[in-house]
Amino acid sequence: GNSVTQMEGPVTLSEEAFLTINCTYTATGYPSLFWYVQYPGEGLQLLLKATKADDKGSNKGFEATYRKETTSFHLEKGSVQVSDSAVYFCAPPADEKLTFGTGTRLTIIP
């Protein structure tokens, strides 16, 4: 079946630092790929998505490129802010249901 491997956390960065959270997956076919974000005490929200190979999803300064050749969908942001502190989940689909990564807790310190 499909699976996802996400960079372990927690990750702590200073404000304005560069962020990369790695995500690799195995999947049959060419699925859509998603990054979700969860703020403390809340449900998940879609952060960005890519629906085909070489597609780049972007939102709120975050970007991720669907790399079919390396089966990766790494999340990046050039300059993080304190408000980006949250848990980030990579999610490639698996048949009828999404497979979520374990999540990466990100803390940004001023």
Place this chain on the structure above:
Amino acid sequence: DGGITQSPKYLFRKEGQNVTLSCEQNLNHDAMYWYRQDPGQGLRLIYYSQIVNDFQKGDIAEGYSVSREKKESFPLTVTSAQKNPTAFYLCASSIHQIPLAPSYNEQFFGPGTRLTVL
């Protein structure tokens, strides 16, 4: 406003009691899902439903039950058979564009219910 609601936000129950968590959506989505989240862990799928009156077990269905009598509603019952029910429960929904799997589309999540069994 369209969205998913879960109630209550916090729920306390005594050990051995069944409890039902509510999930309602007005997004006209066909597919709905229940996940469990434990501290420091990712999401684990309990049950999902692609259409009214039909549902499938996820990865950790033991000790849980669901129903899907209406498109808008997908309640989850945590039974006394669930050995460790204290957790954060998340409901989600998505559109279902046949023949694509529902997971090809974004899932919309509710705010969650934190269940504590005393």
